[in-house]
Amino acid sequence: MAITGEDDVQGARWTALADRVGQTLDGIVAQAEVALHRAVRFLRYEAGVPVAWLVPYPQQLMLLALFFHHRPDPDGAQSRALVRWFWSTSWSTVFVGNNAFHLRRALHQMRAHATGRAGLSSQGQYAQPLPDRFDTEDGRVRAFLLWELSHFGQRHGLDGEPIELVDLLARSGPAAYRRVVTGIRDASGIANRIVLPTPPGVPVRDALLDLPPSRLRTVAVSHGIPPAALARLLADDRDGFLRERTATLAGLEQEFIQETGAELAADESARENGP
Template identity: 45%
Template sequence: MAADEYEIDVKPEIMLMEQVLGPLADGELRVPRFQRPFVWRPEQILNLFDSIERGYPIGSLLFWETSDRLASLDHIGDLPVPEPRPARPVSYVLDGHQRLSTLYATLRRPADAKRSTEQSDWMWWPYRVLGDVEDGPNRYRHWKQAEPPPANYLPLRAVLRTRDFLAYARDLAKRATPDMDVDRLTNEAEVVAQRIRSYKIAVVRLVDGSLSDAVEVFSRVNSTGQAMRPAEMVSALTYQTSGQPTLADRLDAMVEQIADTGFGEISSDAIFRAVLAVTGEDNVQEGRWDVLAKRVRTKLQEAADDTEEALAHAVIFLRDTVGVPLARLIPYDAQLMLLTTFFHHCPSPNARQVDELKRWFWVTSWSGHFAGANTTQIKQSIQEMRRFARDSGTVTPEAVRARPFPSRFDMRSARVRAFIIWELQEFPDRLDGDGNKIRPVDILARGATSAYRHIIIKPGLPAASSPANRLIMPTAPRTSVRSTLLDLPGSAFREHVLTSHGIPDKAMRRLAAGDDERFIEIRQSVLAERERAFMSSFGLSTDSGVGEADIDTS
């Protein structure tokens, strides 16, 4: 589509580092509030500078220059930025927030900026290690200790401004150890600084037009940065200048509100799609987000209020009725979205509806019903859930079979997450090697995968990947789960502990005899049989074998 059809001018430019960062420092280039917050990890910061020094492309930036005034962030990275001056044109960052925040908060960092052992401080102090570096090709480092870094650590805040660079060169000469060649290190630092200062950044500047025009252009531009997600796209396109919270703000608030209950962080994408479903939309998976935004613009604030209330009901149902203790264990985002849709239309379900929803959850989880679900399937599910909320019909898919017992423990598998939810309910009163009660959900909340420790660690043993080779069992430092199990004293005590974890006595005898594979096979058979018995209570059957733990996190 031609640019004039948008009533917006598209101007590609090539800019040097200081030409990009200067307007940020003057308040003339700003990050609109509908952008997602800074989410890069510390290693991504280092990799960005490594790419710049090597001359690799880091992707183009997309700015929108307009006379409109949008609510914008008052910090870039962790540094404050001034308000724009009156009557001056302002540009807004549509694509490149993460990269710009990294560049601005590190290269423009004041000398007196806070340093500490906290990641929120040290992550903004990257260094280029000068001289020979043996451990890996990337010479960029973070210094996490409280004391100053070695003299040959060039702080990136010193590379743009000559005064700061000279100050570093003097400090290097003063603090250099006898084995350091100061002249060679200084020359290397000059080369690094010159490469960063002279690095050319591709910028696409959109001039005039509306916010909808600008975001429409963005949606059609290929970018090597992290693309704007649908939730952010709709948030931008429905942005109001009246001071109301943006859709992105509301989604973040709902995520935080649920997390504060102890349930953990739920998927903001699932909430976003629930908001769309609450507005009456059926196509919540994909489509022309600009068209959708126009349809739902006037409904979003009310829909966000309604979604917030329905979401709370959905979480209570999952936690108290189904027995899902943590958000990270929900097998599919679609389940949370659909339950929120149901509770919007029916906040007080009757007993039949509650039983049906519980059956629906387990059947869809075990059968992989939403694995790779397409747009048509999700549309149909939303429509069925709305009808069911009116106490009409059912929602549980019929003529489906459960996936077999998973062959490996992988938290990215919905089948494994369903197994964990069942297993936490099947063995609620667990004991450690001293007979103390274990709170498995608390341990799981601290670290999902690491909570389930291997019993047998043996490379090359295929069965070692099985969930039957995992336990939630804290042990003494440098003590394995296996040795803890083998050292349990007294037959009655040992039986009590083993039963609390679903370890049959005949399996334990094989472990004591050194038959590791047979131990896993016996415990796996027992767990699978007990899980199938639970499945049968919902009218679901499964094969008795073992199958792949498909990775299906959608």
């Protein structure tokens, strides 16, 4: 629908669209398929999205396909702008709830960017704080997971060998993210999940604590568990482990957000600059 020039891609009727495009419908479908392939290549190799279920919002894929339909071979500046746009929209709430007004405006902006008439605006796209709960239905959570995958690229398994992350995430989906500690009020926290296969029936915490000290440190660091959090884990301070790791991950992600030039949501700025 977007490739035909439709603005109301959510409310448009297929029969009306077919009447409007007539005999060219098959050609438009073929063009959309080619554009989708280009969008997927961009997401994988430039935006750093290794598997489809980690795309924060489906609207992003549609809008990227629209761009690559109009501009199959973007220049470097356009590609870098697309990457910034991808992250900015992933951290914000602009696509939450399928807001028709925001989507229509995004369609106009993307067409203008593709044709060189205007740049991509981040107006109103404020980066939201790190969510409290691990919920992969939440686009902001998926944005965090994408950043974490990039920041902690090579994870080590219990044997000290690298984990094939992409294969594991493609095969297991969200179930690949397992809880480290249990039995605490905040066990559902986003910082209580890591991608670490263990033998059947063995909890992640027990598997970690059974490792020799030197290997434990190597494995823990590769999974984004800082020394302070590991010390809490070794002392069986489960709440302290979660606090330490949450603070570390939130701080590192916020540094990346600020490096991209994205604006923080008001409540996050207030938390950072409070008394």
